[in-house]
Amino acid sequence: MIRPAERKLLISRRSLLRLGAIGAGSLLLAGCDDAVSENPRVLAVIDKAEALTYRAQRLILPRDKLAPEYSESDIAPEFRANGSTSPSDQTYRTLASANFVDWLLAVDGLVEKPMTLSLADLRGLPARTQITRHDCVEGWSCIGKWTGAPLSEVLNRAGVKPQAKFVVFHCADRFQDGVPDDLEPGESSAAGSGGAPYYESIDFVDAYHPQTLLAYELNGKPLPIAYGAPLRLRLGRQLGYKMAKYVMRIELVDSFAQFGAGKGGYWEDLGYEWYAGI
């Protein structure tokens, strides 16, 4: 039993409901169309969350707080190799065939003393060994034992200029549209490497973190090619794609806008977050 006044109200509410239903329906229809989910103006709003996540995690995460470390018995029997597993780059293949004795890591950019380091030089630096969990952006995790020189040891020797804001890692592997330009089994070397070179960048909170290593060993053995030989980056508190493999050169910069599409890394240029602590 509804009084006339009430009924009038109900009708207007009903039309309100109908409006709501139309709104929800068009939203669902829009869901069928990725034009909405990848619309730049929509994404500009959506992307505000990344800055929020970065600031929030930097706020609650003490600067040198370590990622959990595990015991020998936790080491994965089968550590998945992901991304590039066999770079086809000619220079890289030549270095690899000589077991990387001629390989040199360049450290330059905004440093007081640009330098090159051989594998022997890196092994001569104070080393850190850590059993940490590797979390891939895809969702899986593997635990491995990494040995390497803390990045801070290298940075301190090169001398960081005050205007440096990021550490950029230039790598020997290349990707074409998200697919690694790998050497297929049986192929001796690629005719000419296509695609874009892999690169990554981190800020100095991560660069000076004790678990940030230039790793040359996995599970007590020299880093195999599939895992980034001769040298890869290890970070304790970010996802796998930040941990550049096949590192050839470390460059200190005040901005990474000049590299690739300017987002600070190969996957970042394809839309992944620069801050991968989540």
Next chain:
Amino acid sequence: MSQVTMDSSPRHVTIRRHGPILRLTHWINALAWVFLLMSGLQIFNAHPALYWGRQSNFAHPFLSMTASDRDPTRGITWIAGHPFDTTGWFGVSNDANGQPNERGFPRFVTWPSEQDLATGRRWHFFFAWLFVINGFAYLLSGIISRHLVRDLWPSWSDIRDIPRSVFEHVRLRFPRERHYNVLQKLAYVSAALIALPLMVLTGLTMSPGMDAAFPWLLEVFGGRQSARSIHFITATFLVLFVFVHVVMVLISGVINNMRSMITGRYVIEEEAHDPPR
């Protein structure tokens, strides 16, 4: 729940059922939930397999969705080592051109519909923030207004009333009462106060940054991969909850129910023991 109007019939009373903050946070939550679910399925599709423990034992996921080895047009869902043909839904479903395509969940339930992990993640974390901020607003207002204790938390007399309430539901009898019935209370408590906070905590446990800040998260859930599995199972529970919730809204007086969550007004039928007009 103050009495607002008495209409001509002695038995119909319009009450203010939901306050403005509850109504607003309900609808924001509903919007965020739809996007979190769909973008979450997009993220799941990047590695459609679940494990228990700290890391991924690739040979033995407890759940996975793949294409069949023998026939790549057949989708197989493996649960605890047992294969189930789920072609068209899980493992293999049609792409935009109607061709069978290997993927965990089909394109019509993921956001975005095409396989695109990077975009799925950006949407997921945006709505995760909205969901968490909105959730805190709901909890805070629910605590201050005593809505959580007064209206949601079941009392002992409620618990004793479970058999009767089950019987009423089975007969599809939904009296319009001033207070939630005990099954409603249990459903809302399990969704709003247990499942949704569990989604947040297991979600945070998947973040390597949060694991460094709060390593106890890993202890609570038994490792990152367990947390990912619990996140998925809890999301499945929430899908069931929302399904039942929507069905109940539809069959127990859709206009009255919808009005109560939009304008706050809800018409009840006062029982015989209520004071006469």
